[in-house]
Amino acid sequence: xxxxxxxxxxxxxxxxxxxxxxxxxxxxxxxxxxxxxxxxxxxxxxxxxxxxxxxxxxxxxxxxxxxxxxxxxxxxxxxxxxxxxxxxxxxxxxxxxxxxxxxxxxxxxxxxxxxxxxxxxxxxxxxxxxxxxxxxxxxxxxxxxxxxxxxxxxxxxxxxxxxxxxxxxxxxxxxxxxxxxxxxxxxxxxxxxxxxxxxxxxxxxxxxxxxxxxxxxxxxxxxxxxxxxxxxxxxxxxxxxxxxxxxxxxxxxxxxxxxxxxxx
Amino acid sequence: xxxxxxxxxxxxxxxxxxxxxxxxxxxxxxxxxxxxxxxxxxxxxxxxxxxxxxxxxxxxxxxxxxxxxxxxxxxxxxxxxxxxxxxxxxxxxxxxxxxxxxxxxxxxxxxxxxxxxxxxxxxxxxxxxxxxxxxxxxxxxxxxxxxxxxxxxxxxxxxxxxxxxxxxxxxxxxxxxxxxxxxxxxxxxxxxxxxxxxxxxxxxxxxxxxxxxxxxxxxxxxxxxxxxxxxxxxxxxxxxxxxxxxxxxxxxxxxxxxxxxxxxxxxxxxxxxxxxxxxxxxxxxxxxxxxxxxxxxxxxxxxxxxxxxxxxxxxxxxxxxxxxxxxxxxxxxxxxxxxxxxxxxxxxxxxxxxxxxxxxxxxxxxxxxxxxxxxxxxxxxxxxxxxxxxxxxxxxxxxxxxxxxxxxxxx
Numbered sequence: 001x002x003x004x005x006x007x008x009x010x011x012x013x014x015x016x017x018x019x020x021x022x023x024x025x026x027x028x029x030x031x032x033x034x035x036x037x038x039x040x041x042x043x044x045x046x047x048x049x050x051x052x053x054x055x056x057x058x059x060x061x062x063x064x065x066x067x068x069x070x071x072x073x074x075x076x077x078x079x080x081x082x083x084x085x086x087x088x089x090x091x092x093x094x095x096x097x098x099x100x101x102x103x104x105x106x107x108x109x110x111x112x113x114x115x116x117x118x119x120x121x122x123x124x125x126x127x128x129x130x131x132x133x134x135x136x137x138x139x140x141x142x143x144x145x146x147x148x149x150x151x152x153x154x155x156x157x158x159x160x161x162x163x164x165x166x167x168x169x170x171x172x173x174x175x176x177x178x179x180x181x182x183x184x185x186x187x188x189x190x191x192x193x194x195x196x197x198x199x200x201x202x203x204x205x206x207x208x209x210x211x212x213x214x215x216x217x218x219x220x221x222x223x224x225x226x227x228x229x230x231x232x233x234x235x236x237x238x239x240x241x242x243x244x245x246x247x248x249x250x251x252x253x254x255x256x257x258x259x260x261x262x263x264x
Numbered sequence: 265x266x267x268x269x270x271x272x273x274x275x276x277x278x279x280x281x282x283x284x285x286x287x288x289x290x291x292x293x294x295x296x297x298x299x300x301x302x303x304x305x306x307x308x309x310x311x312x313x314x315x316x317x318x319x320x321x322x323x324x325x326x327x328x329x330x331x332x333x334x335x336x337x338x339x340x341x342x343x344x345x346x347x348x349x350x351x352x353x354x355x356x357x358x359x360x361x362x363x364x365x366x367x368x369x370x371x372x373x374x375x376x377x378x379x380x381x382x383x384x385x386x387x388x389x390x391x392x393x394x395x396x397x398x399x400x401x402x403x404x405x406x407x408x409x410x411x412x413x414x415x416x417x418x419x420x421x422x423x424x425x426x427x428x429x430x431x432x433x434x435x436x437x438x439x440x441x442x443x444x445x446x447x448x449x450x451x452x453x454x455x456x457x458x459x460x461x462x463x464x465x466x467x468x469x470x471x472x473x474x475x476x477x478x479x480x481x482x483x484x485x486x487x488x489x490x491x492x493x494x495x496x497x498x499x500x501x502x503x504x505x506x507x508x509x510x511x512x513x514x515x516x517x518x519x520x521x522x523x524x525x526x527x528x529x530x531x532x533x534x535x536x537x538x539x540x541x542x543x544x545x546x547x548x549x550x551x552x553x554x555x556x557x558x559x560x561x562x563x564x565x566x567x568x569x570x571x572x573x574x575x576x577x578x579x580x581x582x583x584x585x586x587x588x589x590x591x592x593x594x595x596x597x598x599x600x601x602x603x604x605x606x607x608x609x610x611x612x613x614x615x616x617x618x619x620x621x622x623x624x625x626x627x628x629x630x631x632x633x634x635x636x637x638x639x640x641x642x643x644x645x646x647x648x649x650x651x652x653x654x655x656x657x658x659x660x661x662x663x664x665x666x667x668x669x670x671x672x673x674x675x
Contacts, residue, residue, distance in 0.1 A: 051444065051575040052560060054453040055292045055460065061443060074572045099290050099559040104573030126559065128296045130280065130289050134559075151294040153463055158297055176294050177461035 004092040004120045004145055004168045007042045008203040012262055013220035015255050016205050017041035018096065018229030019247075020049055020063035021080055022072025024240045029080045030087075032236060035248035037091050040255025044084075045123070045229065048077055048097030055125045057180035059230040062237060074101060078117040085118030094147065094168075096123040099135070107138035114144045121145035121168040129161050136165065150196055152176045152188070159199050169203040169225060170196060180230025183209035190222045213257030220261040228254055273527035273602050276593060281477020283596035289476040290559045294460045303478045305383050310485075315378060322374045323489060326407070329371075331490075332359040333497035333653075338623040343643040353646035355639055356506065357656040358494045358522065361628065367658035368490060368518045369400035373469055375486030377404040380467035387462065388412045390469045391455040393420055393448035393514065394584030394631065395427025396658055397471030402436035404469075412436040415455045417447040420583045427662050445577045448514075448587045452561050472515025473591035476562030480592050487521025494653060495525050506653035508642060509534045512635040513605070514549070514585035516594045518657035523603060533604065536594060537638045539580035540607035549578035550607045551590040552598050565592040581610035581670060582630035584658070608637040614670055616640065617660065629658030630666065 008014045017036045021029055029046075036044055049064035049072055056064070081093055095102075095114065102110050102124055114122065122144055127135050129148070136146045145168030153176055154162060163170070172192055174184035189206055196204050206219045207227025219226045228251075235250055236243040268275050276283045289299055309315040323329040336355045344352030360368040380388060388410050392398030398414040405412035414431055418440045421428055431438050444450040459468045473483040498506055509526060511519035513536040526532045541548035548554060551566040558567040560575060568576045568588035578588040597603040608616070613630055616637035620628050628636060632655065639654045646652065660667070668675045 050573075052449060052453050054456040054561070057457075068574060100567070100569065100573035100575070102573075104558060104569070104571070125292055126290045126562070128289060128291060128293050130296070134288075134564075149293040151292075153294050153297045155297065162293070173294065175461075176463055178457045181461070 003090065004043070007092050008169070008224050013223055013258050014042035014205070014225040015040060015251070015258050016043040016045060016207070016225050016227040017232055017251055018045040018047055018227065019232055019236065020047040020060060020067055021077040022049060022067035022070055023063045023233070023236050024066050025070040026072050026076040026080065028241055030083055031244040032247055033080070033084050034087065035244040036251055037088060039248040039251025041091070041251055043092045043094060043225070045094045045096045045227070046077070046081060048074070048095060048101050050098040050101055053098060055178055057178040057230060059180040059233050059237065063233045066237070078113050081117035081119050092120040093118065094121040094123060095119050097125065099124055099126045103134055107135045110135070111138040111142040111144055114139065115142045119144060121147050123147040123149070123171060129164070132165065140165070140167070147171050149173050152192070159196070163200050166200070166202060169205050170200055171227065172196060172204055172206045172223070173208050174206050175208040177208070179208060181209055183211070183215055186218050189219060193223050213253045216254045217257040217261040220258040226258060273600070274524060276596060277477060277481055281481070283593045284599060285557070286564050286592035286595040287477055287480055288564050289562065290564065291476045291562045292460055294463060298463050299476050301383070305379060306478050306482050309379060309382060318378060319375055323371065327364045327370050327374065328362065329489065330493040330497070331362050333494060333501060334359050336624050339620065340643070342619070342623050343640055344648070347644040350648055351644055351646065352648050353507070353643045353650040353652050355643055356498070356651060356653045358490060358653060360490055360518065360655060360657045361659035365396070365400045365403050366661065367396040367400065367629065368487060368521060368655070369397045369471060370403065371489055371521070372471070372483050372486040372517060373400040373404045375482065376467070376469040377408050377410070380410070380469070381408060383467065385465060385467035386410065387466045388469055389415065389455050389458050389466055390471060391415045391448065391451040392471060393451070393586055394582065394629070395420070395424040395431070395662060396584060398436070398438070399427050399430045399434070401469050402431040402434035405436065406434045413458065414438050415441050415451040415458070417445070417451045418442045419446040420448065423666050424583055424662060425665070447578070447583070449575065456561070472517040473520045473593060474515045474561065474563055474565065474589060480563065483517050484520045484524055484593060487517050488524045490518065490521040490655060491523060491525035494522060498653060502651065505529055505532050506651040507531070507533060507646065508652045510537065510635045510639050510642065510652060510654040512537050512585065512631045512657065513590060513594060514539070514587050514631065515589070516591040518655050520591060520593055522655045527602060534602070535638060535642065536603055536605045537634045538605060538607040539582060539585035539634055540609040541579040543609055544607060547577070547579035548607070549580040549585050549587060551588060552594065552605045553607050555588070557595065560589055563592045565595045566590050581613060581666065582634065584629070584631040585634065606638055608634040612637040614667065617667060626656070627660040628656055629660045630663045632657050
């Protein structure tokens with residue numbers, strides 16, 4: 001938990017970088033994770049591939065298919081996390097995915113595996129607050145943060161429900177839709193972040209549809225974190241086994257823009 | 265519902281949408297406010313006599329209800345020819361294939377489009393497997409003048425061409441889904457993706473008694489007209505209740521619609537029939553027989569999956585049963601022991617399809633053909649004075665191409 005809270009610098013926004021575990025194969029993920037860090041990512045979201053990723057757009061769907069076709073198992077994903085943690089004791093690792101792969105062996109099993117692998121937090125796309133007990137209790141008991149999502153459909157009445165028992169950071173899904181599609185208007189992001197920050201002391205990270213360094217910088221001026229996913233996954237899709245240096249360069253362009261964003 | 269005994273099998277789900285450990289609301293946060301709003305509107309509709317009146321009026325004058333209860337005399341005789349002395353139960357059918365659009369699906373679509381109108385939604389989406397739910401949805405959208413988009417797996421589009429044309433005639437847009445196995449589950453993924461991007465104006469008419477709460481409950485309630493009618497008709501015709509109910513199960517909406525009004529009749533046994541495809545040891549669509557509990561498409565229920573919780577591909581000759589999950593109430597009814605579940609293979613369903621054509625002059629859909637296969641199996645073991653009531657939930661016109669191909673016949 002401390003590793004996660006320390007990763008949001010006071011003077012700039014954090015860069016949260018997403019990549020699908022096991023894409024294109026389980027043996028390639030280690031180099032890609034290191035490339036994210038080299039490029040300047042402050043927090044890594046490691047996506048657990050799922051056969052039916054119904055909140056994801058085509059880019060992440062295809063990454064999941066590539067990973068599963070390469071034979072990625074849940075045990076492989078925890079091994080990737082564990083090996084990364086041995087190389088890198090500081091960068092927080094957030095597992096992101098869907099309820100079924102996370103709960104199939106029981107929530108206690110999953111929480112123990114997270115602790116064992118050095119995973120700091122979990123985002124489960126299809127476990128809303130209403131079903132929190134199917135995963136959240138076990139994670140919190142082991143000090144693994146449960147990241148909550150707020151969306152454009154989250155009104156003032158619902159926000160306290162989401163914030164109850166939230167930890168780590170608050171993830172603002174800036175578009176009502178699936179990953180990797182259009183980006184929200186800057187004005188609506190600014191309005192939403194201000195509203196969310198009035199309700200919580202947790203850092204607020206903004207994602208969905210962020211692709212260019214300019215977009216990242218705009219968000220970095222108002223939010224505590226910028227999440228980039230599909231654009232990175234597309235680079236992995238394009239370059240496959242040779243993706244790591246390309247990922248590093250792209251992430252560096254985002255990181256440079258975020259670092260310069262508040263200097264103006 | 266308030267006058268049910270405390271040990272009733274009809275008092276599910278709880279206020280959070282759970283049927284025992286099953287059901288629930290496993291959706292992305294973006295959808296959660298909408299799901300809560302839908303529940304609020306459904307409760308208001310339940311309390312509004314005008315809603316029930318409009319629903320019943322449309323069922324009577326537009327759908328053509330009540331559907332007949334029919335004693336299948338020649339099928340019964342056929343079974344008795346090979347049954348042991350004194351065996352061979354009477355076989356009765358609830359004729360929901362005679363509904364407008366040719367299946368039970370329309371009952372639910374009428375209910376849901378009335379809800380959509382109450383909520384002020386202006387666009388309808390739906391998923392479909394065999395195309396029956398797609399046709400029923402396109403039908404009510406034409407009737408109520410709402411634009412309609414139907415998501416259908418590319419594989420299913422190939423094997424259900426007549427229904428694609430029907431949907432288009434009715435003014436619907438049919439979106440071909442090529443992801444995953446390109447069947448019903450992938451169509452549902454794509455419908456959920458569309459919904460999450462269009463929550464402000466779009467109502468999702470889910471076709472089976474599955475998905476996030478309150479869908480399993482409201483679909484069951486709308487389909488329960490099947491069991492309510494059948495119970496009253498059977499009492500009026502024979503002065504007694506049936507000994508055994510049989511229905512085919514994909515998601516399980518026709519089965520829960522038939523079973524639910526009988527659940528508190530202890531002497532009525534029930535049998536749900538899943539699709540065993542090529543066989544339970546090969547590729548099939550029998551989630552209860554060959555799967556385990558998991559979370560998919562908004563609910564916790566039995567799923568076909570591997571040890572990591574990845575969903576495995578289902579197979580059935582019947583596109584309407586080709587789904588790796590099942591409605592959560594069936595998972596609960598299985599675990600509670602109130603309903604028995606069994607399966608029938610592609611081959612058994614094909615045999616039953618032909619048998620009903622020849623003995624009763626009824627061309628059944630491949631979905632209820634699975635139930636008919638089980639009816640024949642059970643009838644020979646039961647006494648002659650016993651009664652089996654099966655749901656003939658769809659007609660088979662849409663399936664003649666699939667059947668012809670399976671039988672090696674050119675049309």
